[in-house]
Amino acid sequence: MRTPFRTLLAVVLGILSLAAAPVLAQSGPPRIVIGPGVIEPMPIAVPTFVDEGGAGDYARQITRVVISDLEGTGFFRTIGEDAHISRITSFDGGIAFEDWKAINAQVLVTGAVSVAGDRITVKFRAYDVFNGQVLDGAALQFAGTTQGWRRMAHKVADVVYSKITGEGGYFDSRVVFVSESGPKNARAKRLAVMDYDGANVQYLTDSSAIVLAPRFSPTGDRILYTSYETGFPRITLMDVGSLRRQTLEEQPGTMTFAPRFSPDGQTVVFSLERGGNTDIYALSLGGGGLRQLTNSPSIETAPSFSPDGSQIVFESDRTGTPQIYIMPAGGGEGTRISGGEGRYGTPVWSPRGDYIAFTKQNAGRFHIGVMRTDGSEERLLTASFLDEGPTWAPNGRVLMFTRETAGAGGQTSLWSVDITGRNLKQIPTDGPASDPAWSPLLP
Numbered sequence: 001m002r003t004p005f006r007t008l009l010a011v012v013l014g015i016l017s018l019a020a021a022p023v024l025a026q027s028g029p030p031r032i033v034i035g036p037g038v039i040e041p042m043p044i045a046v047p048t049f050v051d052e053g054g055a056g057d058y059a060r061q062i063t064r065v066v067i068s069d070l071e072g073t074g075f076f077r078t079i080g081e082d083a084h085i086s087r088i089t090s091f092d093g094g095i096a097f098e099d100w101k102a103i104n105a106q107v108l109v110t111g112a113v114s115v116a117g118d119r120i121t122v123k124f125r126a127y128d129v130f131n132g133q134v135l136d137g138a139a140l141q142f143a144g145t146t147q148g149w150r151r152m153a154h155k156v157a158d159v160v161y162s163k164i165t166g167e168g169g170y171f172d173s174r175v176v177f178v179s180e181s182g183p184k185n186a187r188a189k190r191l192a193v194m195d196y197d198g199a200n201v202q203y204l205t206d207s208s209a210i211v212l213a214p215r216f217s218p219t220g221d222r223i224l225y226t227s228y229e230t231g232f233p234r235i236t237l238m239d240v241g242s243l244r245r246q247t248l249e250e251q252p253g254t255m256t257f258a259p260r261f262s263p264d265g266q267t268v269v270f271s272l273e274r275g276g277n278t279d280i281y282a283l284s285l286g287g288g289g290l291r292q293l294t295n296s297p298s299i300e301t302a303p304s305f306s307p308d309g310s311q312i313v314f315e316s317d318r319t320g321t322p323q324i325y326i327m328p329a330g331g332g333e334g335t336r337i338s339g340g341e342g343r344y345g346t347p348v349w350s351p352r353g354d355y356i357a358f359t360k361q362n363a364g365r366f367h368i369g370v371m372r373t374d375g376s377e378e379r380l381l382t383a384s385f386l387d388e389g390p391t392w393a394p395n396g397r398v399l400m401f402t403r404e405t406a407g408a409g410g411q412t413s414l415w416s417v418d419i420t421g422r423n424l425k426q427i428p429t430d431g432p433a434s435d436p437a438w439s440p441l442l443p
Contacts, residue, residue: 029128029135030106032075032165039422041077042164043104044070047088048081049111049124058146059113062122062153066109068197069157069171074423075164079103091123097132105129109160118145122152126160135163150199151442158441168395171196174439175391175400176214176223177414179203180432184410187432191225193240196393196438198414198428204243213258213389213435217265220439224259224268233257235270237285249283249290258301258346262329263309269293271301280314280331293331302346305329306353306373313337313347313356313373324358326373337375346389349373351440352396355419359388359401368401370419381421385410391438400427402434 032042046067049059070076085099091112100108111124126138138159142152151172158169179192179201188207191214194200205211209229216223220240227236227247235248235256248256248268259270265285272281278299282291294300298318305312306329313326314334322343325334338344342362349356353373360367360380366387371378386404393399400416403426412434414427427436 029133030130030164039074041075042106043077043079044107044109045079045084045100045103045105045129046070046109047084049113049122050088050091052091052112052114054115055113055120056115058115058120058149059111062113062149062156063111065150065153066111066157066160069154070160072197072423072425073161074418075161079105095127095132097127097129100129107135107160107164109156111156115146118147120144120146120149120152122149122156124156124159126163138163150195154195167397169441170393170395170398170438172442173394174216174220174442175414175427175436176204176216176439177429177433177437178211178214178435179429180412180434181207184408191223191238192433194429201430204238204240213437215260215437216439217261218263218440219265220442222261222265224261226257226259235259235268237268251290258303260304262305263307269303269305269312271303280312282331291331293327294334304348304356306349307351308353313349315345315347324356324375337371337373338378339375340378348390348392350392350396351394354396357390357392357399359390368399368417370399379421381417381419382415382424387415389435391436393438394441400436400438402436404434 048063051059067078071078083103086096088110106129108127108129114121121143123141126135128135142155154171157171162169173196174193175196176193178189180187180189182188189210190207191204191211193202209227212226214223214225223238225236226233233255236245238245255273257271259268267282267284269282271278278301279292279294280300280303282293296318298316300314300316302315303312310329311326312329315322316325322345323336324338324344324347325336327334342360345359347356347358355370356373357370360369365383367380368382368387368390369380384403385406388402390399390401398416398418402412403415404410404412412432414433414436417424
């Protein structure tokens with residue numbers, strides 16, 4: 001079964017026609033300023049972190065991940081070590097800032113790693129090269145097990161990114177998705193979770209039943225998804241730690257799909273099909289029964305809460321083609337906000353509350369786009385044979401989505417793009433993948 005726009009399509013509507021340009025203010029710290037202009041990545045230097053004892057390859061690996069995270073945003077350009085004049089051999093040693101100015105580095109990130117048994121400690125500082133001072137709040141230390149070394153690297157990159165852009169970080173997060181295998185007309189699908197950059201893949205289900213549209217809880221410890229284990233689409237709730245599963249309250253003679261959590265994690269909204277008609281319902285996970293939120297002969301699907309929990313954006317074909325509407329969280333008729341040509345589907349509210357992402361089909365092409373919550377400032381960020389199902393990074397400034405190529409041998413893959421429409425790139429996965437959903441930042 002497919003809901004309009006392939007179960008959870010999302011045309012990430014177009015957002016600002018703004019671009020980001022890094023600027024080094026002589027009277028203040030280096031900043032990447034969001035505003036009109038051409039992107040010129042900020043040059044930064046990240047020498048290999050110092051091995052302070054037992055670190056082995058960890059220091060080099062952590063440095064590589066920090067660089068990959070920062071360069072992957074499109075806002076930073078790291079200066080290779082072969083161009084460095086000075087060498088960082090001691091974390092607490094003096095720094096010849098003139099040498100770093102000479103190679104045009106605006107920010108210098110230094111770090112050190114030590115290992116004792118299965119424990120690892122990572123410390124770092126990020127300097128404004130122009131004034132020779134540590135950026136405010138950019139001198140920290142993280143400790144944990146050696147298994148978590150990648151998380152520490154992501155945390156370092158999150159701090160550097162946040163201090164320079166003024167935006168929240170998103171590197172220390174995970175993505176749940178559908179891992180696919182087999183021919184296009186008989187795909188086996190199973191749930192998997194990975195780091196935001198495609199590393200550390202773990203499988204959560206086997207491929208014995210089709211699974212679709214996984215969604216993280218606001219705390220990242222549970223996942224909702226649609227399963228065909230019984231032969232009909234049913235919403236399943238999984239505990240990520242134990243992998244325990246339960247099917248949500250079943251209604252005889254119905255199909256349920258397209259679930260999402262409320263911001264407090266206590267309520268699930270979803271689509272329920274009964275007698276050929278599909279409406280949106282809410283179910284309290286703490287008890288209280290099922291509540292019908294829409295009542296229309298049209299197809300109502302893909303609900304998504306606003307961050308404050310007061311409103312729900314959803315997809316409806318009540319005017320003849322799928323469009324985007326907003327209604328109070330308690331239900332109601334809703335107000336249409338999409339106004340362009342084409343078909344709109346599976347809207348997703350930004351965690352910042354300022355934009356709604358969606359999938360759009362128009363003139364034989366699919367797009368991811370963003371728009372303001374009143375429908376204004378629509379902007380299409382991508383275009384291809386099939387782009388669908390956007391999900392927001394925790395900072396509300398990057399989107400991930402599914403892209404599928406044409407033809408009998410067409411393959412699905414995961415891609416990301418920032419909300420200015422820049423930095424479109426594929427996320428590495430072992431095979432075909434679809435239906436990504438971003439977690440919140442990890443605790």
